[in-house]
Amino acid sequence: MSTPKGYRFAAIEANLKYAGRRDLALLVSDLPAAAAGVFTTNKFQAAPVVMASSMLQNRPFARAVLINAGSANACTGEQGLANCRRTLELVGDAAGVAPEDILPASTGVIGMQFDMAKWEAAAAPLAADLGSSTAEDFARTIMTTDSFHKLVTRTVEIDGAPVSLLAVAKGAGMICPNMATMLAMFITDAAIDPAMWQSMFREGVDASFNRVTVDGDTSTNDTVFGLANGASGVTVTEATRSVMQEAVTAVMREIAYMLVQDGEGATKVIHINVTGAHSNADAELAARTVGHSPLVKTAMYGRDANWGRIVAALGRSGAAFDADDVVVTMCGVELFRNGQPTDADFDTLLEPYLKERDIVLDIELGHGKGSYTLLASDLTHGYIDINADYRS
């Protein structure tokens, strides 16, 4: 694993909510890094989202990212904002980083105020741990209902010299358009102009995190941070931008796939490819309606090629098409054409495919050139188990 240069990780047990596991993580860059952020579009924005987005609007640089699990610091009012600010001061003082250079993110229960005594006790051990913990420790620390940690690295050559990229993320439930409860941090040791970095970052997010869904719910805390600190000594220019963009998007897509794979209780990753739509927006509408349909999602869980539920979802999606022009294909087997099921013995044909984790669903609307791809999880007993008893 090639970790980008010039970053140190810390991860400790701060006992903020969970006992017996690490729940507080810090990343520090030795150099000031060009910084980008994408945040939830939910009207209820958690305190760290309010803080971090305003920080990045003022100044597109940062040196650190601070993430806690257990409490989301969302719907916590002025007190929540003051607490968030205070955690940055505490950790900044201990780690020798200016508070305004630390980007905060939180995940966990909504509406709980931080226990500040625990934060005060945690700051020094957290700073002391810098450099001892690994990116994997960081990734494990920010987990909530995740069943595995998410970490992806990649090396790419820019003008013949290597630069490294690394992403960590947590997610599982509430994964949806515009990001949902997902925290991700993406770092590289390339040097990139902040405006270019932000644009590349946004493009990557749109092509990855914004194209996955678990349950259609979006959270108050969704955040993706990106830091580019230049410690490799390699600068990305307009000439090499496309190479870097490709790597950024590829890493983000790998992470996004993991988020769906680890969707709460999920057993499937459904790849919904809509083509032939009137517009890309219409294709997205169709893909999301199918990807959010509880009946489609339970059918996939039940390994049932129930195309009827797919077309029923398409039919209520609001996307423009003529019912007779729609073609639905699952794992390469055409199920539906000319307004009715095909003659294929698809239950037999699809049986082996439906046991696999990845299910490819191709939907041609026959109405234009718009297209969209969405990754969706299935809906299972595991999802109910997790979410009917989350707080306790």
Next chain:
Amino acid sequence: MSTPKGYRFAAIEANLKYAGRRDLALLVSDLPAAAAGVFTTNKFQAAPVVMASSMLQNRPFARAVLINAGSANACTGEQGLANCRRTLELVGDAAGVAPEDILPASTGVIGMQFDMAKWEAAAAPLAADLGSSTAEDFARTIMTTDSFHKLVTRTVEIDGAPVSLLAVAKGAGMICPNMATMLAMFITDAAIDPAMWQSMFREGVDASFNRVTVDGDTSTNDTVFGLANGASGVTVTEATRSVMQEAVTAVMREIAYMLVQDGEGATKVIHINVTGAHSNADAELAARTVGHSPLVKTAMYGRDANWGRIVAALGRSGAAFDADDVVVTMCGVELFRNGQPTDADFDTLLEPYLKERDIVLDIELGHGKGSYTLLASDLTHGYIDINADYRS
């Protein structure tokens, strides 16, 4: 139970799909009845929906309703339409009713063609049964995944004389805005001008069936029929319209409540009252986003006053409001105000209420005068059980 005059019921085992249970039901009115229908808005409309809606567009009268369970005759193309037409001929011939006076509806698996031999064998026994079966038999016969039959009757005085109303319905999954897989039949022995009847009927449907949701999915077959045959000898006029409207809407609301109560796997009926919205449409948007949120629905199943998920759903709903103005109250206990949770010890306060079937959720957006009420079910293991293995 006071059944409206001038109607006969039939219900038999036609063995269309299920063995050992009745699956084919017929209602015949002795007199031509003013007829109304409301149908699914899904782009994929089942053959009986196409047929019945075109029949009613041509002529707002009917004498019979024919409903089968087991096969939806949806996504069955020209053959499906021809089969539907043929079933009306077969049953019409046997029962002595013109085929164009019989309104068809079907429920069950999508994409299967009717086994016409079974229909040919069934027509005579079905006609022979007319008058032997009851409305309750009819209600039981049209069930699919329903756990109980839905039947409501009421008597109302019009100008001092009694008229009767009766409604039967099936539903359970796919209950959503614009009706979902729900078949309902509403009959009265009042005499009502067809235009007035259709308008009253539509008003009742909008205030009842269109305000319930189970899973947000809508089907290819949703149909509500209404017949008013005048057999009571009592005519509803403009002067008595409001009395009749009140009764119609009340009966429809009772049926709609039953549909949510019997939502697939449901243990709760969540009454979501949104007030203070910019418009009624905004209130509906907020109510539906909350009522469709898997996280809210699983929390209700888990008897968890997880207001955080409610505000997260509001925040992504697209409804206009200021986060600080929102007040969320559950079963009379205020949970959220001024952008944060209240001081109430709501877990303790709500514990007894959350064990009840009915959960009242009042959401004040503080942004205008728009309001909307939606009944929603919870999301449970039962839902997954039913839908992960429906076809087999």
